[in-house]
Amino acid sequence: MINNPVPLLHDYLINSAHQNGAKVALVCDGHRVTYDQLEAWSNAVAHHLVEAGVERGDRVMIFADNTVDAAVSFWAVLKANAIVCLINPLTKPDKLGYLLNDCQPTALITQTRLYATFREPARHCPSLRRVIVSGPLDDADLNALLHAVRWNTVTANEHDAAPARRCIDIDLAAIVYTSGSTGEPKGVMLTHRNMMTACSSVSSYLDVRDDEVILNALPLAFDYGLYQMIMAVRAGARLVLERSFAFPAETLRRVAEERVTGFPGVPTMFSTLLQLESLKSYDLSSIRYVTSTGAALPVRHLEQLRHTFPGARIYSMYGLTECKRCTYLPPEDLDRKPSSVGIAIPNTEMWIVDERDQRVGAGIAGQLVIRGATVMKGYWRKPEATAKKLKPGPLPGEQVLYTGDYCQMDADGYLYFVSRSDEVIKSRGEKVAPKEVESALLDIPGIREAAVVGVPDDLLGHAIKAFVVVDQVRPIDAKQIQRECHKRLESFMVPKYVVIVPELARTDTGKINKRELITG
Incomplete structure (x- = not known):
């Protein structure tokens, strides 16, 4: 155990539970959770993670909606001396697969509602030693996953304290993924400090x-x-x-x-x-x-x-x-x-x-x-x-x-x-990389070329606008394109406007001229 008088991030929970454990800490989905309960459940999950092989510096991914279990899991991962990585539940299977392979988590905590999304990516992630699933799930679906266990099984074991502390405040506490101008998600590394x-x-x-x-x-x-x-x-x-x-x-x-x-x-x-x-x-x-x-x-x-x-x-x-x-x-x-x-x-x-x-x-x-x-x-x-x-x-x-x-x-x-300085678009408070949307558009049969820009919008901040060149042999209209985008992208990335054009404006060097697309 490390002699560490300097507090870490999860000490916020430990201290609040110690000072006023009976107080309601969380209200969610009709549940009222006290600080004592939040502390006890996170201790149970933390011990389970350690017993499953999660070590200091390992990553644990949480792929879930805003739920009590997701909140508990955040504190549990920190108590297990691991690095927490929260993933938007709107994420599609292909992108989740990329994030799993990039992050290489030792454990995944998720929920039944997202089973169709995480099942295949999780099965093809060799770093995973444990998958914890909350919500009702039949035995066949649970057994189809590797190293899987139910949430209720994990939280059934009570522990009075968190696992032994092995981190100091310059250790990583979280990796938060954000889209960059290339469209490839980047994991922002954040320490406890x-x-x-x-x-x-x-x-x-x-x-x-x-x-x-x-x-x-x-x-x-x-x-x-x-x-x-x-x-x-x-x-x-x-x-x-x-x-x-x-x-x-x-x-x-x-x-x-x-x-x-x-x-x-x-x-x-x-x-x-x-x-x-x-x-x-x-x-x-x-x-x-x-x-x-x-x-x-x-x-x-x-x-x-x-x-x-x-x-x-x-x-x-x-x-x-x-x-x-x-x-x-x-x-x-x-x-x-x-x-x-x-x-x-x-x-x-x-x-x-x-x-x-x-x-x-x-x-x-x-x-x-x-x-x-x-x-x-x-x-x-x-x-x-x-x-x-x-x-x-x-x-x-x-x-x-x-x-x-x-x-x-x-x-x-x-x-x-x-x-x-880059092309990242802020829409609905989310960062959207045009290249990621363009890649999804080009994956749709009937689209030959695509360019995506952000345009001012009173409601969204900026709205996603797509200019596409379609294949005359396999014609596709704007509404069909938006429907196909919904299958491939998170909702906030789906273009609000789709404009079908005969060709995309280009610069003298042959690059797509997005400025002309916006002003033209």
């Missing part, structure tokens, strides 16, 4: 308290959603975990019933919410703060949010997975700087550089650089991509994050987002 620093920083400016009731309708696989749970557990608060925001009226009813105080969301969610005719019929007076990230909120939406939640502080924020959060706009600055994404979060520094890596002054656009303990360790198994993002900082021996985002600052030090 990274995640604890980010959590304490964001919690400090939001003033998250132990009497907080935080609503989370965002996927736990989305780092913004994951940190809602981490912040709640750190404070000893209550998390109301929703499967999704698919039924906004139900979510608002939960806000009223649970007297929710913290409401995080993305522009898509707020746009949908503000259009509800029944919005005024719900008691939302308990909301103390509202946060938004993923894309800039239109000024009119900010005003509508302030009207809808008159007693709440509205926080507009900006960040990226590689450092969790870059900036926040203090609510008192909304009126004087409504289009700004704010100032650096506590314990973080930022500056802007030009193409020669020289710092620039106010009003000049350049690449944003972030310095602080929130900056990732690198990309999993991608040293070349890591070297492009992490570069030597101003002090000897340190590395800082070159975000790839172009921004500018005003004379007061407030940041304004300009554009991304």
